[in-house]
Amino acid sequence: MSEGTAALDLLRAALGDRVDTSPASLAAARADKSGHAAAGHPVAVVHARSVDDVQQTLRIATRTSTPVVTRGAGTGLAGAANAGTGEIALSVRGMDRIIEVRPDDLLAVVEPGILNADLNAALAEYGLWWAPDPASRAISTVGGNIATGAGGLLCAKYGVVRDAVLGVDLVLADGRLLRLGHRTVKGVTGLDLTSLVIGSEGTLGVIVGATLKLRRLVPGEVCTIAATFPDVRTAAEASAAVTASGAQPAIMELMDAASLAAVHALLSLEPPTPGAAQLTIQTDGPAAGAEADAIAQVLQRTGGTVAVSHDREEGERLLAIRRSMHPAMETLGTALIEDVSVPRSALPAMFDEIARVEREHGIVIPTVAHAGDGNLHPNFIFPGEPDEFGVIEAPDYIWRAADDLFRAALRLGGTLTGEHGVGVLKSRWLADELGDDQWELQRQITRVFDPQGILNPGKVFTR
Amino acid sequence: MSEGTAALDLLRAALGDRVDTSPASLAAARADKSGHAAAGHPVAVVHARSVDDVQQTLRIATRTSTPVVTRGAGTGLAGAANAGTGEIALSVRGMDRIIEVRPDDLLAVVEPGILNADLNAALAEYGLWWAPDPASRAISTVGGNIATGAGGLLCAKYGVVRDAVLGVDLVLADGRLLRLGHRTVKGVTGLDLTSLVIGSEGTLGVIVGATLKLRRLVPGEVCTIAATFPDVRTAAEASAAVTASGAQPAIMELMDAASLAAVHALLSLEPPTPGAAQLTIQTDGPAAGAEADAIAQVLQRTGGTVAVSHDREEGERLLAIRRSMHPAMETLGTALIEDVSVPRSALPAMFDEIARVEREHGIVIPTVAHAGDGNLHPNFIFPGEPDEFGVIEAPDYIWRAADDLFRAALRLGGTLTGEHGVGVLKSRWLADELGDDQWELQRQITRVFDPQGILNPGKVFTR
Structure with a gap:
C-alpha cells in the first residue's frame, strides 16, 4: 500500500464525502490560471467545510508524510496551488462565511474561501469595503488574495494586502491552530507573523480565517x-x-x-x-x-x-x-x-x-x-x-x-513579482533577487512552521 | 580571562576609539526611559559609524558568544535596549545619514540613527514626510521606531510603522548583511521579512538601513x-x-x-x-x-x-x-x-x-x-x-x-502593547496573548536568525 493510499483511507474515514477522487476534480486541481499544471494528479481533493476539517486533513498528512497543496478558487498565475502526484489538494473554497462585520471597529472576520467580490458586495451594505482589488476579484478568494499577497489597480492610493489584514488564523502542518495578529489598529506584541503569512503561498500553513482591516466607501464623484x-x-x-x-x-x-x-x-x-x-x-x-x-x-x-x-x-x-x-x-x-x-x-x-x-x-x-x-x-x-x-x-x-x-x-531596482507570487514558475529566480543567504534563511523559517516539509513542496523555495 | 574581556580586547583591536568603556557611558547604556535598568553594566558601548562597524562587532560577538544589545537614542519604554553584565551595547545612534530621497518614487533610504524629527525636517524641504509620529519623535531614532514598531498620534488615519517601511538592511548575529524588502510599491518575492523585523526589538538582527515609504505633506488647513x-x-x-x-x-x-x-x-x-x-x-x-x-x-x-x-x-x-x-x-x-x-x-x-x-x-x-x-x-x-x-x-x-x-x-479583544513593545517589562505576559504554541514558534524563528541566542537575550522571549 503506497503512502498516498494510506492517506486516502484515513482521509475517507475521517472526512467521508468531503474527500473527492472524481477524475474531473483531480484533473482540475492540477492547474491554476498560469498555464502550468502539476505532473500527475493528486491523491484526492478535500473540500474542507470547517477549521476542524482542515486540522484533521493536516494531522493525517503529517502522520503519513503526505504533501498538502492548499487551494482556493484556482485563479493563481504562478502555479502555487497546483497539486500533483502523491499530494493532497486541500480546498478551502467551501469555507466562505463572513463571521463578523464591525463597522465601529472597521474590521471584518471572514473564512478564506469567500470571493473578494462577494465580500465587498456584503460590505457595501455597511458602507464599507476591503481595499485589495486584484483584477481577478470577481473569481478569486480572500484567502488566496492573502496567500499570494495579491495587488490590483488601487494599491498606490489604497495599499496592498499587508496593509489590509490585521490577523490570520493558521493551521500548521501538524494540525495545530494558531491565531496570529490582533483586532486592534495598533499591536506590536511579539513578531508580526500575520505579515509573514501574507504572500507565503501555502508554505507556512493553511489560512482558515482572517481579520480584515476595512475602509469606508469613498464619498464624492469619480x-x-x-x-x-x-x-x-x-x-x-x-x-x-x-x-x-x-x-x-x-x-x-x-x-x-x-x-x-x-x-x-x-x-x-x-x-x-x-x-x-x-x-x-x-x-x-x-x-x-x-x-x-x-x-x-x-x-x-x-x-x-x-x-x-x-x-x-x-x-x-x-x-x-x-x-x-x-x-x-x-x-x-x-x-x-x-x-x-x-x-x-x-x-x-x-x-x-x-x-x-x-x-x-x-x-x-x-x-x-x-x-x-x-x-x-x-x-x-x-x-x-x-x-x-x-x-x-x-x-x-x-x-x-x-x-x-x-x-x-x-x-532597475525592481522585483520579480509585484502581486502574482513566486509559485512554481518563478522559483528558479528567487535567489537571484533575495541572495543565497536570505533564500536559505527564508527556507529555514518555513521549516519552523513545517518541519517535515509537507506544505506545498516544490513551490517557491526550490531551485 | 572572562569571555567579556576577550570580546573587549577584540573589539578594541578592530574598532579602536569607537569602543567606549567610560563609566558614564556604561551606566547610561543600562537604562532607557522605561524606569527599568539592566543588572550590572555592559562590557562596552560600541559607537558604530558604518555597516562594517556593525558587522565587525557582530562577528566578534559570535566568535566570543557575547550577547549584543542594539541601542538607538535610548528612548524606549519597555527596557528592550538596556544592556547589562557581560553584554555589548551596540549604539547605531551615530549612523544618522540620509542616503537618498526620491520624491518621484516617494521613498527615502536612511541610516538607523537619524532622529525621526530630523528626518522629517529634511523631508519637509521636498514637501514630503514619513508618517510614523511617536510622541518621542523629537528624541527617538527611525531605527528605534522600526525596531519597536512605534506608533503615535496619527496611526488611525496615516498608518503604523509596518505601513511605512519598504525594506530593511539587517546585520545578522554572525555579521552577514541581508537586504530585505524592496523599493517598489508592490513586491511579493518570498517571505515578508521586512515586516518580521519591524517590532522585533533587536532579537533578529541589527537594523543598519531602511527604505522608507513617504507621503506628500497634506495640503489644506488643520x-x-x-x-x-x-x-x-x-x-x-x-x-x-x-x-x-x-x-x-x-x-x-x-x-x-x-x-x-x-x-x-x-x-x-x-x-x-x-x-x-x-x-x-x-x-x-x-x-x-x-x-x-x-x-x-x-x-x-x-x-x-x-x-x-x-x-x-x-x-x-x-x-x-x-x-x-x-x-x-x-x-x-x-x-x-x-x-x-x-x-x-x-x-x-x-x-x-x-x-x-x-x-x-x-x-x-x-x-x-x-x-x-x-x-x-x-x-x-x-x-x-x-x-x-x-x-x-x-x-x-x-x-x-x-x-x-x-x-x-x-x-476585551485587545493587545498587551500597541506601540511600546514587549522588551523586559512585558515578556512575562507574552505567552498569555500569543498562546504557548505561537510563543514557542516565534522563539524558534528568532533562532533561525540567531542560532547562538546572542541577540538581546532576556528580552521579549523570556518568561
Missing part, C-alpha cells in the same frame, strides 16, 4: 481621464510625471500599442493610431474633479491627447478597454502573463527594456502596467492551444526572454 | 476641536461615536480627569471641572473644515462641550495640553507608563476596567488614549525618586495592578 501618447515611453514618462506632481489617482493604468490594438480589435472599436499608447486614470474622493483637472494638465504638458469624464458610467466604459486585456491577448495566441515591478521613476526605462527583449528575442510582449505603482504585466505571446483545463506550458525560448526581462527589472 | 465631557466614559463613548460616524480625524486624543487636572496644574491653567475628561481632535486635508464641523455635531450629541478652532497656532496650544502629560505625571510621583490597545468600540469598557483596577488596588492610574485607534496609556503612579539615570523599578503591588489591567485588555 473622474476618469483617458490620454493617448505617440509611443509607450512617452506614456510612461507622463505617468511618472503624474506621480511626481503630487497627484494621487486611485487608478492609473497604462496600455502599450500592441495591447491597445488587440483590445480595440476585440471590441470592434476604431483602430488606434499605430504606435499609440494610452493612460487611463481615475480620481476619487471629495476633490476628484480638481485632481482630475490638475492631472489632465500634467498629461497635456507631457504630450498627451487628453479627455476627462466626470460621468461614472462613461468612466467605466473607458476602463472596460483596460479590463478587456486578458481576452484580447487570447486572440493573439497563448500568453505567459508576467508581473515585474519597478520603482515608478524607472517605468520608462523598463519599457525600453521590454522593447529590447522583444527585438533581441524576436517575440511580441504586449504590456499593461499599473503605472501608479510601477507594476507591469508583460504578456509573452506564443502559439499553441491550451488543453481542456487551460494548460499549456510556455516553451523554452519564451522563458529565456522572460529571464532576460526579469534580470532587467532587478537591475 | 482644524482642532476641544471637547469636554462630564466623565471619562462619556468621552470614550464620544470618541467611539466619532469613529463610527465615518469621520477620519488625523488626531483624536483622550485625557481622563486625573490627567487633565495634573496638566492644568502644571501649566497654571484654571482647574478643570472635577471629573471632567477631554477629547482633543484634529482634522486635516482639503475637507478639514467640513469634517471638523461634522465631528463637532457628533460630540455635542454625545454630551460634549465643544470648541472648534480653524487656527493652526490655537490648535497647537490646545494640543500642548495633551503633550504636557508626561511632565505632569512627574509632578504626581513616578509613573509606569503602560500601553494596552483595544478595539475602538471597547474603549468605554476599558475605561471601566481601569476604574475598577484603581478601586480594587487602591492606586491612581491617570490615563490618556489615542482614542482614534484604541491605544491607551494608563500611567501607574507610585512614590519614589529615580536615580541619576532616571531609573526606578515599579514595586510589586504596581505590577499586580498592571497584570490585572493587561488581562482586562486581552479579555
Whole structure:
C-alpha cells in the first residue's frame, strides 16, 4: 500500500464525502490560471467545510508524510496551488462565511474561501469595503488574495494586502491552530507573523480565517481621464510625471500599442493610431474633479491627447478597454502573463527594456502596467492551444526572454513579482533577487512552521 | 580571562576609539526611559559609524558568544535596549545619514540613527514626510521606531510603522548583511521579512538601513476641536461615536480627569471641572473644515462641550495640553507608563476596567488614549525618586495592578502593547496573548536568525 493510499483511507474515514477522487476534480486541481499544471494528479481533493476539517486533513498528512497543496478558487498565475502526484489538494473554497462585520471597529472576520467580490458586495451594505482589488476579484478568494499577497489597480492610493489584514488564523502542518495578529489598529506584541503569512503561498500553513482591516466607501464623484501618447515611453514618462506632481489617482493604468490594438480589435472599436499608447486614470474622493483637472494638465504638458469624464458610467466604459486585456491577448495566441515591478521613476526605462527583449528575442510582449505603482504585466505571446483545463506550458525560448526581462527589472531596482507570487514558475529566480543567504534563511523559517516539509513542496523555495 | 574581556580586547583591536568603556557611558547604556535598568553594566558601548562597524562587532560577538544589545537614542519604554553584565551595547545612534530621497518614487533610504524629527525636517524641504509620529519623535531614532514598531498620534488615519517601511538592511548575529524588502510599491518575492523585523526589538538582527515609504505633506488647513465631557466614559463613548460616524480625524486624543487636572496644574491653567475628561481632535486635508464641523455635531450629541478652532497656532496650544502629560505625571510621583490597545468600540469598557483596577488596588492610574485607534496609556503612579539615570523599578503591588489591567485588555479583544513593545517589562505576559504554541514558534524563528541566542537575550522571549 503506497503512502498516498494510506492517506486516502484515513482521509475517507475521517472526512467521508468531503474527500473527492472524481477524475474531473483531480484533473482540475492540477492547474491554476498560469498555464502550468502539476505532473500527475493528486491523491484526492478535500473540500474542507470547517477549521476542524482542515486540522484533521493536516494531522493525517503529517502522520503519513503526505504533501498538502492548499487551494482556493484556482485563479493563481504562478502555479502555487497546483497539486500533483502523491499530494493532497486541500480546498478551502467551501469555507466562505463572513463571521463578523464591525463597522465601529472597521474590521471584518471572514473564512478564506469567500470571493473578494462577494465580500465587498456584503460590505457595501455597511458602507464599507476591503481595499485589495486584484483584477481577478470577481473569481478569486480572500484567502488566496492573502496567500499570494495579491495587488490590483488601487494599491498606490489604497495599499496592498499587508496593509489590509490585521490577523490570520493558521493551521500548521501538524494540525495545530494558531491565531496570529490582533483586532486592534495598533499591536506590536511579539513578531508580526500575520505579515509573514501574507504572500507565503501555502508554505507556512493553511489560512482558515482572517481579520480584515476595512475602509469606508469613498464619498464624492469619480473622474476618469483617458490620454493617448505617440509611443509607450512617452506614456510612461507622463505617468511618472503624474506621480511626481503630487497627484494621487486611485487608478492609473497604462496600455502599450500592441495591447491597445488587440483590445480595440476585440471590441470592434476604431483602430488606434499605430504606435499609440494610452493612460487611463481615475480620481476619487471629495476633490476628484480638481485632481482630475490638475492631472489632465500634467498629461497635456507631457504630450498627451487628453479627455476627462466626470460621468461614472462613461468612466467605466473607458476602463472596460483596460479590463478587456486578458481576452484580447487570447486572440493573439497563448500568453505567459508576467508581473515585474519597478520603482515608478524607472517605468520608462523598463519599457525600453521590454522593447529590447522583444527585438533581441524576436517575440511580441504586449504590456499593461499599473503605472501608479510601477507594476507591469508583460504578456509573452506564443502559439499553441491550451488543453481542456487551460494548460499549456510556455516553451523554452519564451522563458529565456522572460529571464532576460526579469534580470532587467532587478537591475532597475525592481522585483520579480509585484502581486502574482513566486509559485512554481518563478522559483528558479528567487535567489537571484533575495541572495543565497536570505533564500536559505527564508527556507529555514518555513521549516519552523513545517518541519517535515509537507506544505506545498516544490513551490517557491526550490531551485 | 572572562569571555567579556576577550570580546573587549577584540573589539578594541578592530574598532579602536569607537569602543567606549567610560563609566558614564556604561551606566547610561543600562537604562532607557522605561524606569527599568539592566543588572550590572555592559562590557562596552560600541559607537558604530558604518555597516562594517556593525558587522565587525557582530562577528566578534559570535566568535566570543557575547550577547549584543542594539541601542538607538535610548528612548524606549519597555527596557528592550538596556544592556547589562557581560553584554555589548551596540549604539547605531551615530549612523544618522540620509542616503537618498526620491520624491518621484516617494521613498527615502536612511541610516538607523537619524532622529525621526530630523528626518522629517529634511523631508519637509521636498514637501514630503514619513508618517510614523511617536510622541518621542523629537528624541527617538527611525531605527528605534522600526525596531519597536512605534506608533503615535496619527496611526488611525496615516498608518503604523509596518505601513511605512519598504525594506530593511539587517546585520545578522554572525555579521552577514541581508537586504530585505524592496523599493517598489508592490513586491511579493518570498517571505515578508521586512515586516518580521519591524517590532522585533533587536532579537533578529541589527537594523543598519531602511527604505522608507513617504507621503506628500497634506495640503489644506488643520482644524482642532476641544471637547469636554462630564466623565471619562462619556468621552470614550464620544470618541467611539466619532469613529463610527465615518469621520477620519488625523488626531483624536483622550485625557481622563486625573490627567487633565495634573496638566492644568502644571501649566497654571484654571482647574478643570472635577471629573471632567477631554477629547482633543484634529482634522486635516482639503475637507478639514467640513469634517471638523461634522465631528463637532457628533460630540455635542454625545454630551460634549465643544470648541472648534480653524487656527493652526490655537490648535497647537490646545494640543500642548495633551503633550504636557508626561511632565505632569512627574509632578504626581513616578509613573509606569503602560500601553494596552483595544478595539475602538471597547474603549468605554476599558475605561471601566481601569476604574475598577484603581478601586480594587487602591492606586491612581491617570490615563490618556489615542482614542482614534484604541491605544491607551494608563500611567501607574507610585512614590519614589529615580536615580541619576532616571531609573526606578515599579514595586510589586504596581505590577499586580498592571497584570490585572493587561488581562482586562486581552479579555476585551485587545493587545498587551500597541506601540511600546514587549522588551523586559512585558515578556512575562507574552505567552498569555500569543498562546504557548505561537510563543514557542516565534522563539524558534528568532533562532533561525540567531542560532547562538546572542541577540538581546532576556528580552521579549523570556518568561
